[in-house]
Amino acid sequence: MKPSIYITRRLPKTVIESLNQEFQVEMWEKEDVPVPRDVLLEKVSGASALITMLSDGVDTELLEHAKELKVVANLAVGYDNIDLEAAKQNGVVICNTPDVLxxxxxxxxxxxxxxxxxxxxxxxxxxxxxxxxxxxxxxxxxxxxxxxxxxxxxxxxxxxxxxxxxxxxxxxxxxxxxxxxxxxxxxxxxxxxxxxxxxxxxxxxxxxxxxxxxxxxxxxxxxxxxxxxxxxxxxxxxxxxxxxxxxxxxxxxxxxxxxxxxxxxxxxxxxxxxxxxxxxxxxLPHIASSSTETRIGMMNLCVQNIQAVLKGDKPKTQVT
Structure with missing residues (x-):
């Protein structure tokens, strides 16, 4: 079985094409609507990796559902939506997207x-x-x-x-x-x-x-x-x-x-x-990093971090 990746918001197919070639990828398809909490808890149960948004809480409850989870790539430079200590205790690598934005x-x-x-x-x-x-x-x-x-x-x-x-x-x-x-x-x-x-x-x-x-x-x-x-x-x-x-x-x-x-x-x-x-x-509706070039760059960095961790390599931008 290929490792499973869940993406909590719809991303362009061109961005995740390389992930599809190596892993089993599932994505929440509603671009402007956050993934419901119950859906996220269900999907994370078998996932090896997550690409998350700031609106997704990565906390003790979620991590308890995520027995296979190895890495969370947060599509932001900030990570106040993530319980870093709980992630560390569960052996989950957390990555963000600094510098590019x-x-x-x-x-x-x-x-x-x-x-x-x-x-x-x-x-x-x-x-x-x-x-x-x-x-x-x-x-x-x-x-x-x-x-x-x-x-x-x-x-x-x-x-x-x-x-x-x-x-x-x-x-x-x-x-x-x-x-x-x-x-x-x-x-x-x-x-x-x-x-x-x-x-x-x-x-x-x-x-x-x-x-x-x-x-x-x-x-x-x-x-x-x-x-x-x-x-x-x-x-x-x-x-x-x-x-x-x-x-x-x-x-x-x-x-x-x-x-x-x-x-x-x-x-x-x-x-x-x-x-x-x-x-x-x-x-403004939280759009500070929202140029097309930068957001695509952030997405690509998330993809690269996930690929690195799932292949046993060091990610580019690891928080903890």
Whole structure:
């Protein structure tokens, strides 16, 4: 019997062609609907490998059903949907897709910053809804980006890539991270500061930190009150890093000027969520890495990791 692989979302046939040649492959065929939990638990029972999405919880319950499982390839750089300790105890290799998505995510993050500051989405709606009747000096006037201060919370590879883009806009670059990065400071002209100092000084606070026990709920009412009233909050990391009620209140009361959000605590977000009713919020459906080239690259990396593990080799991007 060939080893069995289960893929939790429909991927292009060209991506999985090499897997089909060597293994028994089954795939959830609904592209925009997550695989139901009961189906996943059933399918994993005989699987040697999984390709998972962020919406798939790989926890103790799943691993107890997965007696043959050797590797999980998560189609993301983050892996907060996976219980790493349980996977280790069960001898399951966990892989992710770092590096391949760095520049694409940085492009989107900086684009989100620009869209929020310059009211681009609001202006698009304005003209399409037939509201543009004349030119006026302050029509939909936004905030400048050049020569402002950007504060990056989480200076990993994506944070560094965003800082590189900010440098092109002649921005002053501050960052807060678990550890200092002297090489990045020298190369990018970035300055390491405490989180409190970053919040006070930044015109744009950009969150790119991983979701951990230390970062969960990091942004509360006090953090937004510390920011400039003219500042913008950008989150392209994980929704749970932010108290969304506190953010909503800060935006409503003018504690901060606006927000650009690619992630939310609950995804998909409820269309009636208060954040989505605010004109000073640009909201995106978790698409930071979603260029065709990058997503295909991420898929190919998942395939390569699975092939390596099932053949007894070391995977390219092993988490644990």
């Amino acid at each position: 760095t520049d694409t995510t940085a492009d989107l993050t900086f684009g989100l910053l620009m869209a929020a500051a310059r009211r681009i989405v609001e202006a698009d709606r304005y003209i399409k809804e037939g509201k543009w009747k004349s030119w006026s000096p302050l029509l939909l006037s936004g905030a400048d980006i050049h020569h402002k201060t950007i504060g990056i919370v989480g200076m990993g590879s994506i944070g560094e890539a965003v800082a590189k883009r900010a440098k092109g806009f002649d921005m002053d670059i501050l960052y807060h991270n678990r550890s200092r990065k002297p090489e990045a400071e020298e190369r990018l002209g970035a300055s390491y500061v405490s989180l409190d100092e970053l919040l006070v000084q930044s015109d744009f606070v950009v969150v790119l930190a991983p979701l951990t026990s230390e970062t969960e709920g990091l942004f509360q009412k006090e953090q937004f009150q510390a920011m400039k009233k003219s500042a913008f909050f950008i989150n392209a990391a994980r929704g749970a890093i932010v108290n969304e009620e506190a953010l909503t209140e800060a935006l409503k009361t003018g504690e901060i000027a606006g927000a650009g959000l690619d992630v939310f605590v609950k995804e998909p977000i409820d269309p009636d969520h208060p954040l989505l009713s605010l004109e000073n919020v640009v909201a």
